[in-house]
Amino acid sequence: MENMLSLLFITFKWIDAIDVFLVALLLYQIYNIVKGTPAVSIFTGIFSIYVVWIVVRAFDMKLFGSILGKFIDVGVIAIIVVFQQELRRFLLFIGTKEFISRSFLLKTVFTINQSSNKERYTSIDLSPLVRACFHMSESKTGALIVLSKNSDLKFYINTGEPLDAVVTERMLESIFYKNSPLHDGAVIITGNRMVAARCVLPVTEKEQFPSHYGMRHRAAVGITESTDAIALVVSEQTGNVSISFNGDIKTVSSPDKLKLLLEKEFNR
Numbered sequence: 001m002e003n004m005l006s007l008l009f010i011t012f013k014w015i016d017a018i019d020v021f022l023v024a025l026l027l028y029q030i031y032n033i034v035k036g037t038p039a040v041s042i043f044t045g046i047f048s049i050y051v052v053w054i055v056v057r058a059f060d061m062k063l064f065g066s067i068l069g070k071f072i073d074v075g076v077i078a079i080i081v082v083f084q085q086e087l088r089r090f091l092l093f094i095g096t097k098e099f100i101s102r103s104f105l106l107k108t109v110f111t112i113n114q115s116s117n118k119e120r121y122t123s124i125d126l127s128p129l130v131r132a133c134f135h136m137s138e139s140k141t142g143a144l145i146v147l148s149k150n151s152d153l154k155f156y157i158n159t160g161e162p163l164d165a166v167v168t169e170r171m172l173e174s175i176f177y178k179n180s181p182l183h184d185g186a187v188i189i190t191g192n193r194m195v196a197a198r199c200v201l202p203v204t205e206k207e208q209f210p211s212h213y214g215m216r217h218r219a220a221v222g223i224t225e226s227t228d229a230i231a232l233v234v235s236e237q238t239g240n241v242s243i244s245f246n247g248d249i250k251t252v253s254s255p256d257k258l259k260l261l262l263e264k265e266f267n268r
Helices: 002-008 014-034 039-058 062-082 084-094 097-101 104-109 111-121 126-138 169-175 215-226 255-266
Strands: 143-147 161-166 186-190 193-199 230-234 241-245 248-252
Touching (some): 126 169, 126 230, 143 215, 169 193, 215 230, 215 241, 215 248, 230 255
Antiparallel strands (some): 143 230, 186 193, 230 241, 241 248
8 A cells, every 4th residue: 555655646856857858868869760670660569568567566566577577687688689780870879970969068078079070071072973973873874882971981891892092083983884893882982082892881671661762772771870971872773863861861853962962961
């Protein structure tokens, strides 16, 4: 009886309000990361079991609570195994400028680091990159180009052929020419240099991915889901130019619009 009364008259302090807010924020960010993927169903199931476990503990149901407790004990390991990519994206999000800009304390701490990154990106000449994409679009030459930001992409660079060449329009077009030995795979660009070609990228696991997109588009979304990179795709079937970032992809209709989107993403 006393336990029931204590449940009805719960003391709620200001620290509890902060606790609830932080949990809600955490769940919201996790949902944004896993939505549109098969992981959202697993996340919903695990969260439902955890809520039931809390209710069972509140009513002091020892037998059922002990069974669920054993599941919760090994649940952390299960979550790490099942949500490898999602956890990687979440940890990456915490370290990005987008997350830091939302936090006043972190923003003041990392101001110097952000300014140095902006100086690095201002040296990128986007004009030859944009021209190359739309020239290949006219001839329907398939292409996949990845631009690194904070992530160095060393793992994916090591899967390809090293280049270390300045980004030029003709160099990009020659790499993706259909008879070129380097055309299959992605070109990764860091700063104003092409560091590797024929790189292998992860593909997205989204169930509701548009059917008219091919494997290059899936790879573009896959790399931007697991890193903060930007990916450009030229479709071999339609000639459309697309840009992908933060796990999303959109078709770009003109060179000016593509250049504007790239500048906006690099200055965030």
